[in-house]
């Protein structure tokens with residue numbers, strides 16, 4: 259299993275504003291790079307906080323890339339994976355549309371009725387963990403569903419937990435040329451934060467894209 263985190267931050271490291279409203283930090287070239295990354299992934303994963311804030315599609319936009327996926331025998335779209343311990347993903351969320359497979363990673367706290375409801379919407383539900391999604395266990399079951407390469411798009415709570423669990427192989431950050439500020443605005447890695455045993459990264463690539471910079475790291 260390969261896990262790649264990709265996100266866009268402001269120069270001060272924020273993913274969005276303190277209102278947790280989605281903002282376009284990336285420009286056209288970076289969004290196109292993200293579309294290519296999705297194309298090369300078996301699944302695109304977010305936390306339920308991002309679903310509630312952004313209602314994302316998590317799909318590949320470019321028709322040529324969709325065709326390339328089918329030509330090589332993959333489904334037209336990567337699966338969408340949501341870490342959602344209590345199945346708070348709204349019934350009318352875009353991730354429930356029929357454009358791609360949807361996999362919800364949840365915990366026992368969701369309850370049988372919520373799991374049945376999600377399955378009735380054609381979602382695949384993986385239950386792992388008591389109160390919160392046990393990420394190593396849940397992610398470890400994705401290969402049973404044909405998923406070997408996962409692109410994680412955020413947000414900060416999920417990304418921190420994935421780093422904490424030692425599940426991240428690569429990190430790509432587009433740093434846009436703006437300052438968002440706000441002590442309560444989400445950052446690339448939130449959660450409780452580390453006080454020791456920080457995650458060491460190896461800087462592999464730096465590239466100027468749009469009016470910002472793309473930093474690509476491997477996790478040491």
Ligand SMILES: NC(=O)C1=CN([C@@H]2O[C@H](COP(=O)(O)OP(=O)(O)OC[C@H]3O[C@@H](n4cnc5c(N)ncnc54)[C@H](OP(=O)(O)O)[C@@H]3O)[C@@H](O)[C@H]2O)C=CC1
Pocket residue numbers: 264265266267272273274275277278279280281283304305306307308309311312341342343344346390391392393411412413414415416417419420444448
């Ligand atoms: N600029 C960018 O590239 C991006 C920006 N964003 C922005 O980030 C914000 C959302 O980020 P954030 O609020 O951090 O939300 P996340 O998307 O990280 O979702 C966090 C939620 O995921 C659920 N979850 C389930 N299991 C776990 C686990 N093991 N560890 C951590 N979380 C888990 C939790 O809810 P529960 O306990 O109920 O399961 C948690 O509250 C939005 O403002 C969005 O616009 C998001 C993505 C990319």
Ligand SMILES: Nc1nc(O)c(N)c(N[C@@H]2O[C@H](COP(=O)(O)O)[C@@H](O)[C@H]2O)n1
Pocket residue numbers: 264265266280281282283284288289292304308312313314315316317411412
């Ligand atoms: N790469 C990137 N740059 C930004 O500026 C962003 N705001 C995001 N956000 C992420 O993209 C998701 C939206 O995806 P769809 O266009 O709806 O498919 C959003 O939910 C964040 O994960 N990413």
